[in-house]
Amino acid sequence: MALPDYYSELAPFREHFETGHPILCYHKTEPVPRRARIKGLYLEPRLFRNQIAELYSAGLSFVAPRSEGGPKSKMVTITFDDGFVSNLEEAAPVMRELGCLGKRANGRPRKAGKPGL
Numbered sequence: 531m532a533l534p535d536y537y538s539e540l541a542p543f544r545e546h547f548e549t550g551h552p553i554l555c556y557h558k559t560e561p562v563p564r565r566a567r568i569k570g571l572y573l574e575p576r577l578f579r580n581q582i583a584e585l586y587s588a589g590l591s592f593v594a595p596r597s598e599g600g601p602k603s604k605m606v607t608i609t610f611d612d613g614f615v616s617n618l619e620e621a622a623p624v625m626r627e628l629g630c631l632g633k634r635a636n637g638r639p640r641k642a643g644k645p646g647l
Contacts, residue, residue, distance in 0.1 A: 560616035592630035
């Protein structure tokens, strides 16, 4: 069976998530603005909550990216690209509520106190 082009629910990916170590990257957890050029960078906060809750309910552990060792079963890494404010305002409370770990994937240094950090 061919996998969907992107993750929206666990069912088609369950085997991969239970035997590997998937890394999901989110960009903006906010409604898609009317004039957005790249609509795929946005995820409605409600859908983010549903996805994270489903992974949590399935017994997956939320862990930081691993640089060494083989895949660990039932582990997932959640990353957030570029430190958008919506991730702090919408995604972080969901992650905190469920006790999930997430990582901002942008490697550029940022000054403390800037929005989204």
